[in-house]
Amino acid sequence: MPGFRNVRKLAVSVSTEGRTRTSTIRKTPVQASAAGAWVDLSMAPGIPYPNYYASEPYIGSVLSPWRGILHGDAVAPKSKHVHVVSLMPSAAGMTGTYMLLDYLLYYPFIDLDAVGETQVLDNGVAIPRYVDGEGVQAFLVAVAPTTGAGIFTFDYVNQLGQPRTSPVHTMAASAVSIASIVTALPGNVNSGYGPFLRLLGSDTGIRSVTSLTMSAAGGGLGALVLCRPLMAFQLFEAGTPTECVLIQDSKILPRVYDGAYLNMICQTPSSVAGVTVLGRMEFAFSED
Amino acid sequence: MGFTSLDDIINQISVNGKYLRRESQKSTAPVHTAGGWHLLCGLNGYPNQSTYPSTTDLMFKACTENWGDGTTILGMLHGGVPAGTAPTKHILNVGASVVAAAGAPWQLKLVDLEGYYKLSGANVTGTSLRTCINTDTVVASSSGGLLLTYTYDWNSGTKVRFTTSGTLPTGLSLLTDYWLVRQSSSTALVATSYANAVAGTVVPWTDNGSGTHTMTIQMRNPSGTGVEACFVSQTLPTAGGPEMRTSAYTNSGGTGTRSFQPTASPYIVMNATADAYAARVIHSAAAAGRYGAFLPKQAADAGIQKVDSFTWNNGTAYTGTGVIELCLVKPLCDIIVPATGVWTERDLVNQLPSLPKVETGACLAWMLFGAGATTTGSPVISAIDFAWGG
Numbered sequence: 001m002p003g004f005r006n007v008r009k010l011a012v013s014v015s016t017e018g019r020t021r022t023s024t025i026r027k028t029p030v031q032a033s034a035a036g037a038w039v040d041l042s043m044a045p046g047i048p049y050p051n052y053y054a055s056e057p058y059i060g061s062v063l064s065p066w067r068g069i070l071h072g073d074a075v076a077p078k079s080k081h082v083h084v085v086s087l088m089p090s091a092a093g094m095t096g097t098y099m100l101l102d103y104l105l106y107y108p109f110i111d112l113d114a115v116g117e118t119q120v121l122d123n124g125v126a127i128p129r130y131v132d133g134e135g136v137q138a139f140l141v142a143v144a145p146t147t148g149a150g151i152f153t154f155d156y157v158n159q160l161g162q163p164r165t166s167p168v169h170t171m172a173a174s175a176v177s178i179a180s181i182v183t184a185l186p187g188n189v190n191s192g193y194g195p196f197l198r199l200l201g202s203d204t205g206i207r208s209v210t211s212l213t214m215s216a217a218g219g220g221l222g223a224l225v226l227c228r229p230l231m232a233f234q235l236f237e238a239g240t241p242t243e244c245v246l247i248q249d250s251k252i253l254p255r256v257y258d259g260a261y262l263n264m265i266c267q268t269p270s271s272v273a274g275v276t277v278l279g280r281m282e283f284a285f286s287e288d
Numbered sequence: 289m290g291f292t293s294l295d296d297i298i299n300q301i302s303v304n305g306k307y308l309r310r311e312s313q314k315s316t317a318p319v320h321t322a323g324g325w326h327l328l329c330g331l332n333g334y335p336n337q338s339t340y341p342s343t344t345d346l347m348f349k350a351c352t353e354n355w356g357d358g359t360t361i362l363g364m365l366h367g368g369v370p371a372g373t374a375p376t377k378h379i380l381n382v383g384a385s386v387v388a389a390a391g392a393p394w395q396l397k398l399v400d401l402e403g404y405y406k407l408s409g410a411n412v413t414g415t416s417l418r419t420c421i422n423t424d425t426v427v428a429s430s431s432g433g434l435l436l437t438y439t440y441d442w443n444s445g446t447k448v449r450f451t452t453s454g455t456l457p458t459g460l461s462l463l464t465d466y467w468l469v470r471q472s473s474s475t476a477l478v479a480t481s482y483a484n485a486v487a488g489t490v491v492p493w494t495d496n497g498s499g500t501h502t503m504t505i506q507m508r509n510p511s512g513t514g515v516e517a518c519f520v521s522q523t524l525p526t527a528g529g530p531e532m533r534t535s536a537y538t539n540s541g542g543t544g545t546r547s548f549q550p551t552a553s554p555y556i557v558m559n560a561t562a563d564a565y566a567a568r569v570i571h572s573a574a575a576a577g578r579y580g581a582f583l584p585k586q587a588a589d590a591g592i593q594k595v596d597s598f599t600w601n602n603g604t605a606y607t608g609t610g611v612i613e614l615c616l617v618k619p620l621c622d623i624i625v626p627a628t629g630v631w632t633e634r635d636l637v638n639q640l641p642s643l644p645k646v647e648t649g650a651c652l653a654w655m656l657f658g659a660g661a662t663t664t665g666s667p668v669i670s671a672i673d674f675a676w677g678g
Contacts, residue, residue, distance in 0.1 A: 278395065
């Protein structure tokens with residue numbers, strides 16, 4: 001049985017039995033972002049060092065767990081969980097809402113100017129860890145600056161294995177810099193619904209994305225990222241650490257599967273450029 | 289034994305006086321580069337600066353509260369062996385501040401420094417296998433008690449176990465912990481507990497046993513549970529930045545031939561000179577192949593009993609006259625210092641895990657992580673509240 005049978009098991013794992021891993025986090029984005037935008041911190045310099053989604057266009061690729069927020073080697077058959085999150089923004093630009101994600105798969109260098117062209121995505125690599133796609137979300141992040149107002153749909157396979165076409169999505173009306181999630185700002189109708197792309201009807205997850213079609217040009221290039229959200233938390237104030245001891249605060253210890261590439265996205269009240277977020281994450285793994 | 293309840297903590301502190309507060313202050317040097325961890329016991333201040341003495345490269349030098357590194361008391365004193373019935377010492381609260389023109393915010397990590405393996409000369413610059421010295425062959429005799437004679441200069445307070453091809457000297461048993469009381473660079477008496485070692489109460493001589501006796505180091509934290517490893521610079525190399533692709537350690541379960549991870553790209557990379565100055569953890573930086581304060585352990589390993597070997601045989605080999613220590617530490621707690629001159633406190637009674645245990649003889653030291661480039665000569669000040677039960 002994964003996880004911890006009781007609080008004592010967790011406390012003992014961490015305090016006396018050494019079943020814990022700690023990661024240092026220090027991120028200082030360089031790209032400007034708009035107020036209220038969602039930003040992909042995996043692309044920010046620092047610790048862990050930046051990810052640029054730099055691989056062959058359109059081909060689904062996975063990220064190495066050793067290049068994300070470090071949570072240690074595989075522990076199977078034990079299970080590993082987030083135990084403590086402690087982060088502090090150095091200035092107001094990095095306050096706001098943070099999400100810890102398991103980045104599962106990405107499709108790089110999607111042309112956001114290719115109007116009318118069905119850009120077929122390669123799924124030679126299957127989605128890892130959440131193989132049925134249940135709970136898997138997607139976001140589209142700029143890997144080259146956009147010009148804004150693009151419109152697109154994408155074809156995907158849902159958590160039941162059914163082929164679907166997404167609702168119409170509109171990019172932010174204004175240009176966004178690298179590392180900003182292109183749909184996350186209100187601009188026109190069909191935009192500003194948060195960081196993740198909307199799915200059709202009652203779909204609850206994505207198993208793969210098969211193509212993306214632009215119906216209006218948005219400029220730039222994007223990486224479409226499949227991810228599994230693990231937890232969300234708030235950084236309230238510059239210079240004030242937010243500490244979450246999850247067993248006490250939320251009673252939920254998100255599971256981190258072996259091989260997970262962990263990183264964060266954030267929504268901040270002003271540009272993230274040049275502002276630092278510092279802290280650590282601690283992970284605990286079970287006795288058996 | 290710990291504490292049976294919050295009432296017990298209050299009673300032990302207020303009625304029985306089982307409480308202690310200790311302060312420390314270290315001065316950073318040289319200017320730090322951003323995004324790196326530093327082990328502060330090699331810096332000036334209080335406790336005194338350690339020069340990580342060792343007459344033999346790659347041998348384990350145990351560090352303890354009472355004997356330090358064998359030359360200097362480098363750890364924060366925390367009251368010695370607590371009195372009582374099976375007492376255990378715990379941390380109630382930590383406080384810290386950093387006063388620096390630059391470098392904020394900081395993260396401080398309190399660790400118990402178990403000891404270190406010193407690397408110098410070709411052990412820093414070479415590409416061959418480095419084999420660590422964790423054992424010694426001992427010959428028993430009588431001199432003031434059961435006297436052991438061996439090859440390497442082991443520190444007082446080194447925790448050991450004995451094995452033999454024949455019969456151990458009377459007074460020693462297999463699978464039992466003992467503590468050395470150094471008499472010279474090649475001899476020591478033996479105590480049955482750390483407290484006895486401090487008191488000079490040693491095992492009397494009865495006989496020398498038979499066969500060949502071997503002594504193996506042990507971690508203060510039982511079986512090395514929770515113990516981590518890190519390379520710390522004492523003197524920066526001239527140039528280079530090797531990779532560590534091969535290593536071997538014994539985990540807390542006693543399984544050897546474990547490897548620090550990853551063993552495929554992206555390998556662990558040691559920093560170049562600019563990030564390998566004194567006190568720096570040389571595999572911590574904002575770059576590929578740097579994995580933070582500690583070398584990642586294999587699979588679900590819960591600790592390190594000893595490091596057996598490693599190789600720096602890829603990347604760019606270090607040159608010059610650098611000196612590095614491979615340190616074994618047990619992390620105890622963390623605290624964030626958000627800005628210069630701001631005193632931050634952490635109450636360790638009311639969170640999980642709570643009341644971190646301080647093992648008898650623990651050598652307490654701070655590690656510092658700076659978001660920015662911490663100015664040289666910046667004081668790092670701390671205070672720790674201890675209590676013990678039993």
